[in-house]
Amino acid sequence: xxxxLPILAATALLPATPIFAQQDAASYPNRxxxxxxxxxxGGGVDTTTRLIAAKLEQRFGxxxxxxxxxxxxxxxxxxxxxxxxxDGYTLLASSGSPLAINGWLYKKLAYDPExxxxxxMMSRIPNVLVVRNAFPANTVREFIDHAKAxxxxxxxxxxxxxxxxxxTAELFMARTQxxxxxxxxxxxxxxxxxxxxxxxxxxxxxxxxxxxxxGAGKARILAVATGKRIDxxxxxxxxxxxxxxxxxxxxxxxxxxxxxxxxxxxSKLNQAINEALGSSDMLARFRExxxxxxxxxxxxxxxxxxxxxxxxxxxxxxxxxxxx
Numbered sequence: 001x002x003x004x005l006p007i008l009a010a011t012a013l014l015p016a017t018p019i020f021a022q023q024d025a026a027s028y029p030n031r032x033x034x035x036x037x038x039x040x041x042g043g044g045v046d047t048t049t050r051l052i053a054a055k056l057e058q059r060f061g062x063x064x065x066x067x068x069x070x071x072x073x074x075x076x077x078x079x080x081x082x083x084x085x086x087d088g089y090t091l092l093a094s095s096g097s098p099l100a101i102n103g104w105l106y107k108k109l110a111y112d113p114e115x116x117x118x119x120x121m122m123s124r125i126p127n128v129l130v131v132r133n134a135f136p137a138n139t140v141r142e143f144i145d146h147a148k149a150x151x152x153x154x155x156x157x158x159x160x161x162x163x164x165x166x167x168t169a170e171l172f173m174a175r176t177q178x179x180x181x182x183x184x185x186x187x188x189x190x191x192x193x194x195x196x197x198x199x200x201x202x203x204x205x206x207x208x209x210x211x212x213x214x215g216a217g218k219a220r221i222l223a224v225a226t227g228k229r230i231d232x233x234x235x236x237x238x239x240x241x242x243x244x245x246x247x248x249x250x251x252x253x254x255x256x257x258x259x260x261x262x263x264x265x266x267s268k269l270n271q272a273i274n275e276a277l278g279s280s281d282m283l284a285r286f287r288e289x290x291x292x293x294x295x296x297x298x299x300x301x302x303x304x305x306x307x308x309x310x311x312x313x314x315x316x317x318x319x320x321x322x323x324x
Contacts, residue, residue, distance in 0.1 A: 025264030028088055032063040035255070037093045038077025039159060040070040043188025044206045044291070045253045048123040049093040051285060052255070055276035056269075066093075070186035073162040074098045075109060082111035086258040088265035092116065093255055100308040101162045104316040107323045113309070116256040117266050118301040120273040121294030123286065125206040127168055127225045127249040129239065132198045133218060140223050140242035143202075147178040155181045157191035157203040161324075165191075167312055168204035168225060168249040170319040175244055195219050206251045207232075208290040225249040232290055252294065252308075254301065270298050 035053055039045050046068065053064035069077035078098035084090035092098070103113040129140065137143040147154050158166035161184045173180055183200050185191040188209050194200045196218045207230060213219040223239045224230050225247050239247045255273065257266055276282055277293045286293050296304070 024087070025262055025268055028265050028268060029060055029062045031089065032065055033089050033091065034065045034067055035091045035093050036077045036081050037066060037068045038070065038074040038098060039068065039095070040185075040187030040190060041068050042190075043159065044123065044125050044208055044251055045093055045095050046187070047289065048253045048291065049255075051282065052093075052122055052273060052276060055279070055282065056272055059272045059276070070160070073102055073105070073160045073184075075102060075106070075111075078102075078116075079110045081256070081258055082115065084258050086260040086262075088257060088261055088269070091119070091255055091257055091269075093122070093253065095159070095251055095253055096164060096305070096308050096312070097160065097162045099254065099256065099305050101164070101167065101312045101316075103309070104313045105162045105321060105323055112259075115259040117259065117261050118298055118305055119255040119257055119266055120270045120298070121296055121301050121304065122253045122255055122273065122277075123294050124250050124252045124292045125208045125290070126230060126292075127164060127204050127251055128207045128210050128236075129172075129202065129204055129222045129225065130195065130210040130214070130219050131202040131222060132195050132200070133220060134198060135201055135220065137222070138220075140237075140239065140244065143222055144176050144178060144244075147176070147180065151179040152181060154202065155183050155200040157183050157185055157194055157200040157205075159188050159191055159205075160184045160186060164249055164251045164312075165204045167315050167319070168247065170321065171247055171249075171315050172204065172239075172244065174319050175246060192219070204249065211290045252304075254294070254305065266298060270301075 035049055037046050037049050050066055053066055056064050074094055074097040081090055081092035099113055137146050156169045191203055192209055195203055210221055214221045223237050223242050225239050227248050274295050277295045
């Protein structure tokens with residue numbers, strides 16, 4: 001007994017074996033799952049996450065609760081998930097900011113951007129240059145001329161510091177030798193609301209969010225930040241076609257898990273999300289919202305995020321941004 005008891009006590013401290021992890025995955029989820037969206041309600045990340053969550057609820061018969069925690073460039077929500085129990089019951093829905101961008105912009109983060117376990121890409125949305133409806137320019141060339149004549153006076157909205165909209169504007173300024181003033185928001189909806197109201201001049205924001213506003217005459221798209229024209233607006237030029245080459249930008253939304261989440265649970269969620277994205281009703285809904293479906297296995301998702309991390313790191317260095 002004197003030998004057996006210490007061994008038994010030590011065994012109790014060992015991490016779960018692969019067998020136990022497999023058992024956990026087999027029964028997962030057996031209670032509600034929380035998905036923390038690291039931006040304010042509304043906009044691409046929030047909308048996509050709610051569509052995916054509804055499909056996961058149907059698939060697993062459990063509630064997937066959406067909790068919005070915006071602010072600090074998405075870092076507040078990311079930190080909450082990073083430090084959560086790695087059991088698959090707290091997940092992060094985000095754009096690329098906490099996963100691929102914020103590590104270049106902040107000196108200190110309470111999480112490791114490379115530590116998250118990518119589950120799946122949910123959606124990908126091209127970014128566009130959109131201006132308030134009364135903006136005194138109808139083309140990108142006229143916009144650049146106006147910006148150069150008014151350095152430091154035009155304001156651009158972003159979904160927050162470190163988002164694709166922020167860095168795309170920084171890249172645009174570097175390429176066009178213009179100076180714009182950054183006004184960060186806590187998500188897409190509040191940024192667009194102020195563009196509609198005329199409180200800010202412009203934004204490089206998701207096509208899916210600007211498309212209906214453009215059609216309704218509430219804001220105007222001047223160009224798309226894509227390699228080729230968008231099918232939904234074939235007459236809208238790319239930035240390259242307007243004389244501003246080298247700016248291809250999109251906002252993508254991914255679902256991630258805390259470090260050390262069992263691989264079997266991550267794989268189970270990945271498979272379910274891919275099934276959801278391939279369903280006819282989901283594809284139809286994405287087309288209505290001007291969203292491009294994500295998908296892919298976990299390795300493909302991880303490689304994509306790593307490539308994005310390298311790309312935006314180069315943009316940060318080229319723009320001369322200093323980590324805060």
